[in-house]
Amino acid sequence: MTTTLLRRTGLSVVTMLIALFAAYASTWWFAQGGAPAPPVSLDGIGTVETIQLPIGSRSREEINSFLVKLDMVDDFARVFINNYLVLTTAENDIIFGRENLQKQISDLRVRRRNPSQVETDIRRFLRPGKNFLVAELENSILGGCEMQVGLTVNGKIIKSFPQWIPRNFALDISAVNSDLAHRFRHHAEPNNNDFPELKISDTGDALCSRRVFEFILQE
Amino acid sequence: MGLSRLHLCAAARSIVVLVLLAAFSLPVCAQSGAEAVSHDAREAFSATIFGVSPQQLWTFARGLLTPALGFMFLFLYGLPLKEIPFIKDITDYKPSEKILPIFALATLFALSLVVGTAIFLETRTEEIDTGLFQNRFHVTRKLDLTGATPTAIDLRLNQYDRYSNFRIFINGYRLFGSESNCALAYQCQDSLNPSRVAEKTSSIAELDRLTDSEMHEHKRLGFGSIHYIREQYPLPRADRINHYLVQGANFIDIHSENAGTGACELDLSLELHDLPQVGNTFTVRIDPNGGPQQASDAALGQHEVFYSGGTTSTPQLPDIIAPYETYRTFHLQRVCSRIRISFILSESQVNRLNVDPYVSDPNAAFQRWAFIRVMTAQCALLFFGRFPYCQEIGEHFVNEVAK
Numbered sequence: 097m098t099t100t101l102l103r104r105t106g107l108s109v110v111t112m113l114i115a116l117f118a119a120y121a122s123t124w125w126f127a128q129g130g131a132p133a134p135p136v137s138l139d140g141i142g143t144v145e146t147i148q149l150p151i152g153s154r155s156r157e158e159i160n161s162f163l164v165k166l167d168m169v170d171d172f173a174r175v176f177i178n179n180y181l182v183l184t185t186a187e188n189d190i191i192f193g194r195e196n197l198q199k200q201i202s203d204l205r206v207r208r209r210n211p212s213q214v215e216t217d218i219r220r221f222l223r224p225g226k227n228f229l230v231a232e233l234e235n236s237i238l239g240g241c242e243m244q245v246g247l248t249v250n251g252k253i254i255k256s257f258p259q260w261i262p263r264n265f266a267l268d269i270s271a272v273n274s275d276l277a278h279r280f281r282h283h284a285e286p287n288n289n290d291f292p293e294l295k296i297s298d299t300g301d302a303l304c305s306r307r308v309f310e311f312i313l314q315e
Numbered sequence: 316m317g318l319s320r321l322h323l324c325a326a327a328r329s330i331v332v333l334v335l336l337a338a339f340s341l342p343v344c345a346q347s348g349a350e351a352v353s354h355d356a357r358e359a360f361s362a363t364i365f366g367v368s369p370q371q372l373w374t375f376a377r378g379l380l381t382p383a384l385g386f387m388f389l390f391l392y393g394l395p396l397k398e399i400p401f402i403k404d405i406t407d408y409k410p411s412e413k414i415l416p417i418f419a420l421a422t423l424f425a426l427s428l429v430v431g432t433a434i435f436l437e438t439r440t441e442e443i444d445t446g447l448f449q450n451r452f453h454v455t456r457k458l459d460l461t462g463a464t465p466t467a468i469d470l471r472l473n474q475y476d477r478y479s480n481f482r483i484f485i486n487g488y489r490l491f492g493s494e495s496n497c498a499l500a501y502q503c504q505d506s507l508n509p510s511r512v513a514e515k516t517s518s519i520a521e522l523d524r525l526t527d528s529e530m531h532e533h534k535r536l537g538f539g540s541i542h543y544i545r546e547q548y549p550l551p552r553a554d555r556i557n558h559y560l561v562q563g564a565n566f567i568d569i570h571s572e573n574a575g576t577g578a579c580e581l582d583l584s585l586e587l588h589d590l591p592q593v594g595n596t597f598t599v600r601i602d603p604n605g606g607p608q609q610a611s612d613a614a615l616g617q618h619e620v621f622y623s624g625g626t627t628s629t630p631q632l633p634d635i636i637a638p639y640e641t642y643r644t645f646h647l648q649r650v651c652s653r654i655r656i657s658f659i660l661s662e663s664q665v666n667r668l669n670v671d672p673y674v675s676d677p678n679a680a681f682q683r684w685a686f687i688r689v690m691t692a693q694c695a696l697l698f699f700g701r702f703p704y705c706q707e708i709g710e711h712f713v714n715e716v717a718k
Contacts, residue, residue, distance in 0.1 A: 104391050104416075111420045112427040119431030123364060130362045130439035138563060140487060140566055144448055146441040148360045151368060171541045172494055179451065179639040179650040181572050186480065186494045201544060204499045208478050209575020211648060228448055234482070234489060236541035239690040251373040255360050272487025275561040295384040296685045301692070307450060312441070 128154050132255075137270035142232070144305030150252040155314035156222055158250075163202065164229070165215040165246040167258070171236035173243050177221045177229050186210045224315040230272075233261055234307040240265055241304035262305035267298050271306045333675055341575050362436045372433035376426060395523040446568035448639055449559035453568070456615035457586075458597070460658050466589040466667055468560070470567065471553040471581075473598075475503050479579030479651065484568040485559035486625035498542045505550050555585070557668040558684040571601050571623070572649065578603040579623055579651040600651045611638050615656055623651035 135145035153159050166173050166183055173184040187210045218229075235241035242265055246258035262268040269277055280298040361368045388398055396415040470483065470490060475497065482492040489495065495502035556567075571579050581601040588595065599619045606622030625636035625643050634643050641649040660668075671680035 100393060104393075107416075107420065108387065108391070108423055111424050115424045115427030116431040119428050120435055122436035123432055127359070127362050127364045127436055127439055130436075130441040133440045133443050136443050136445055139447065140444060140564075141449070141452070143445050144445050147363075147444055148441070150359045151361070151363055151366075154363075155659060172492075174450055176650070179641050180645075181480070181574075181648040182649070183482075184494075186498075186574075201499070201540075204501065206477060206500055206502075208480065208493075208499060210480065211575070226444055226447060228451065232454075234492075236495065236696070237689065238541060238696055252359060273561060273565065275563060276486040276488065276559065279561065279681060280685060283678075296682070297500055300689065301495075303484055303487050303489070310441075310443060310448065 123158070128312075139270060140273055142230075142271045142308055144308040145248065145269065147254055147256075147309045147311050149249055149254070149311055149313075153249045153252070154312075156219075156224060157184065158218055159222065159313075160250050161248070162218050162222065162250075163215055163246070163248040164218055165248070165258070167214065167244040169233070170240055170244040171238070172234040173232070174234075175229065175231050175245070177218045178223060178227055180219050180221045182211055182216050182221065183214075184210050184212055187212045222313060224313050227311050227313060229309040229311075230248060230306065231261060231309070233304045235299050235301055235304050237301040241267070241299045241302070245307075259307075261307055267302055268305035268307075269299075271303045277302070347500060362439045364432060364436060365692035367435040369433040372429050372436070376429045376433065378423060379426045379429065382424045383419075386415065386419035386422050386523040390415055411523060416539075430464075448555040450611060451640055452571075453603035453655050454621070454638060455612045455657060456599075456619065457613070458656055460587075460616045460660060460664065463587065464667060465587040465591065466608045466670075467587075468668065469553040469557050469584075469586040469588070471551055471584040472503075472558055473584060474505065474580065474582035474706070475550060476578065476603075477503060478574060479571060479572050479581070481569070481571040481579070481581050483583070485556050486561065486565055487568075488559060490554050490556065490559070495541065496543050496546070496548055499544055501547055502543075503548045519577055540696055541694075545695055557670075558669055558681055560665060562660060562662045562665045565658055568702060569599060569601075569652070569654045569656075571651040571653075573647055573651060575647055577646050585656065597656075599654060599656075601654075608637060618652070619654075621652040621654060 129148055129151065132148055132271050135143045137143050164175055164177075164183055166175065166185070168221075169185045171185070173183070173185045174181060188207060203220065225229045229247075231243075231245050233241060233243050242260060242262065244258050244260055245252040268276060277298045280300060282298060284298070317434075322568075327687070335666065351493075362493055363372065366517075386396075470485075472491060475493075476479065477497065480493050482494075483490045493503075548709070567585070569581070569583065571581050573579050579601060580603050580717075583599045585597040585599070594691050597615055597617055597619070599621070601623055603623055605624035605626065606620065608626035609619075609621055623636070635641070636649075649687050666677055669677045669680055671683055673684055674680050
């Protein structure tokens with residue numbers, strides 16, 4: 097009786113193990129849209145992370161709209177998808193703040209026909225397989241350095257978006273040489289009280305942040 | 316003892332019923348899942364296998380749990396299966412002894428498969444392919460400065476087409492860029508057009524006529540510009556990059572892309588001064604045409620040309636341009652070239668570069684350079700280049716450092 101029970105228990109355990117292995121293998125090969133992995137910092141390049149597309153938007157044919165939106169940009173922002181520039185703050189026509197001189201100076205602007213809108217649909221640049229969306233922000237040397245990036249696919253806002261870039265208004269150290277950034281930071285004090293705007297800053301005219309968002313589209 | 320025909324029929328019917336139940340339960344789950352999509356962001360973004368989400372699998376597993384437990388209980392304890400649900404109406408039917416192990420192990424297998432798949436889907440994370448990204452992002456050129464003793468390193472911009480976008484970063488800090496430095500018609504040209512200069516002068520003259528109080532009002536209200544509109548930047552022009560460099564790894568990034576006008580052309584030189592050996596200038600050219608394909612990672616040559624139009628090594632021009640994988644047929648706004656020149660400097664090399672005629676301490680020299688850099692930029696952007704005012708600030712700081 098005991099032997100039979102053990103034999104049957106063993107058979108059950110083997111059946112369970114085979115089923116679990118089959119589950120693991122099928123998930124490995126056929127699953128789509130896993131959770132985002134922790135971001136990876138590439139020194140001197142930026143931060144790379146994956147984004148999770150919503151169910152029903154994981155192949156090129158299923159995507160009816162893939163909107164990228166920039167908001168509150170300070171100062172120079174660019175968004176690339178698969179090495180195409182799709183959004184930029186260049187040529188936004190606010191080249192000088194004083195109204196009576198704004199038009200006069202803007203008329204002298206070189207018209208490069210950059211994609212200078214605040215929102216765009218990037219569907220036509222998507223491809224099957226791995227896609228890379230790069231959002232980078234550069235400071236002018238004046239003031240802070242921040243922007244908001246929004247991603248919306250088929251009307252659904254991607255998880256964790258919109259995001260403020262860089263985080264906590266601080267320089268994304270992975271986008272620059274950290275030794276040079278620390279050197280700037282080390283010399284940030286003493287502050288010059290007579291001319292506070294002349295403070296040395298590690299954000300200065302730095303590439304404040306470069307965030308890379310990777311996602312996979314099925315054929 | 317073989318299975319009789321009646322037993323086989325009963326078993327088949329039971330399996331069919333089970334399959335039908337499963338098939339019925341899935342659409343129900345799918346429907347409830349679809350309804351949940353609008354309310355439950357977690358489900359909307361979960362991993363799926365053949366379109367089935369973990370939540371649907373959990374629902375299916377709950378349906379399988381009771382029969383699996385029942386069959387397993389009977390199977391493990393060797394108890395007989397007296398009747399099969401759903402087919403009680405067949406008279407004189409008695410389930411075979413061999414049916415129970417099949418049912419028990421099959422339902423156990425199905426339950427384990429479903430639960431396992433749900434768990435693996437819930438815990439699955441997408442891997443980040445940093446290698447592929449870096450290969451597509453830029454090409455790298457390594458510069459070996461071992462044993463070299465440069466006292467100054469300049470980056471010279473020789474030529475620029477004026478209509479493409481470009482940026483030059485030293486260790487992540489902008490040295491020069493089309494948007495910040497070459498936004499206006501009178502900037503970044505080989506030879507200055509007299510009429511453009513006249514236009515520029517008349518515009519900027521307005522700024523120079525501002526009173527001090529107006530100027531402060533402008534600054535306070537952010538009426539300056541983030542563009543260096545006062546400068547003309549005639550080409551070629553050189554910038555010294557000594558103080559941007561640190562001990563250890565350094566990099567110079569040259570990024571260029573087509574704007575909406577469809578071509579890009581850039582010519583730069585990296586000049587190392589006071590080197591004993593001949594050949595201290597390295598030129599980098601981004602060419603709008605097609606040409607031989609460059610290696611993605613190699614030593615920096617004396618004269619490097621990066622053909623943004625793709626490779627011409629094959630008679631039939633491929634449509635995909637390596638390494639960026641952009642399309643030749645769609646050239647607007649595509650990346651032309653991203654080049655990273657990387658090199659390593661020793662402490663003695665950095666100290667040799669980090670000199671200042673006014674201060675001997677390398678740290679003070681760096682601080683002075685950093686301050687003058689900020690001051691120069693702020694004077695140009697906010698104070699409209701009022702030299703006496705800016706000079707006053709500069710002198711103030713120089714005196715502070717001297718103390």
